[in-house]
Amino acid sequence: MANFVAIKADxxxxxxxxxxxxxxxxxxxxxxxxxxxxxxxxSASFPIVLVKNPDSPRYRSVAMLxxxxxxxxYYNDDKWSALFVPQSxxxxxxxxxLDPDKEKxxxxxxxxxxxxxGEDKDLALFETEGKESELLTNVQNSLGRLYENEKMTENxxxxxxxxxxxxELELKxxxxxxxxxxLTGLFTINEDKVKSLADDKVLDFHKRGLFVPxxxxxxxxxxxxxxxxxxxxxxxxxxxxxxxxxxxxxxxxEEVTES
Numbered sequence: 001m002a003n004f005v006a007i008k009a010d011x012x013x014x015x016x017x018x019x020x021x022x023x024x025x026x027x028x029x030x031x032x033x034x035x036x037x038x039x040x041x042x043s044a045s046f047p048i049v050l051v052k053n054p055d056s057p058r059y060r061s062v063a064m065l066x067x068x069x070x071x072x073x074y075y076n077d078d079k080w081s082a083l084f085v086p087q088s089x090x091x092x093x094x095x096x097x098l099d100p101d102k103e104k105x106x107x108x109x110x111x112x113x114x115x116x117x118g119e120d121k122d123l124a125l126f127e128t129e130g131k132e133s134e135l136l137t138n139v140q141n142s143l144g145r146l147y148e149n150e151k152m153t154e155n156x157x158x159x160x161x162x163x164x165x166x167x168e169l170e171l172k173x174x175x176x177x178x179x180x181x182x183l184t185g186l187f188t189i190n191e192d193k194v195k196s197l198a199d200d201k202v203l204d205f206h207k208r209g210l211f212v213p214x215x216x217x218x219x220x221x222x223x224x225x226x227x228x229x230x231x232x233x234x235x236x237x238x239x240x241x242x243x244x245x246x247x248x249x250x251x252x253x254e255e256v257t258e259s
Contacts, residue, residue, distance in 0.1 A: 168187050
């Protein structure tokens, strides 16, 4: 389990990170957080959807890496096969967290239990005189951009909710064994409602660049077929067919994606 602590010069003067790191920490994750700023690039690799816990009104923006819990079809043999690496996983072993010395202040943290962190690694977090290294400065800048993108994504999702543009999807999966599965709890944008927006709202969305992530999310659903291809390459529980359609409101949910 990760053990993130705030990075402090007086405590981590000699701490270093490996120059070569991998994405093994998401090897068993079937969804990962992604920001709206990344949709355009990510849509060429993954289906992008919103998910939420049944007992929470809050949506999360995620990229799908598999069709069931614990399945990452993009990470095999210690290699990442997708064209794009989302910020949320690329930052490991770093993360934003609360500064124990400053109330309600976020600061850069590091997973001190990570295999890529230790005093015997390659890249120092601090120079000999205690000054932040170039690596740490770059990490802090990247974490700051990730935080801003996450806030922007929250605002984007709220905009979709406020304009009633979301709809739940149902995935019907036919396995070659004859077994059938149904997957719900995935939300996307209702394209028909987008097309029905009033002219003043269309102009507003256009000026604020909202149509870029909207249509990137919609286009990304075509990557469901890529998930099927990747699953079938593994030779396990091969999929004979998959259907994606809006969930009829009267239907009872049989399975919900984890968030």
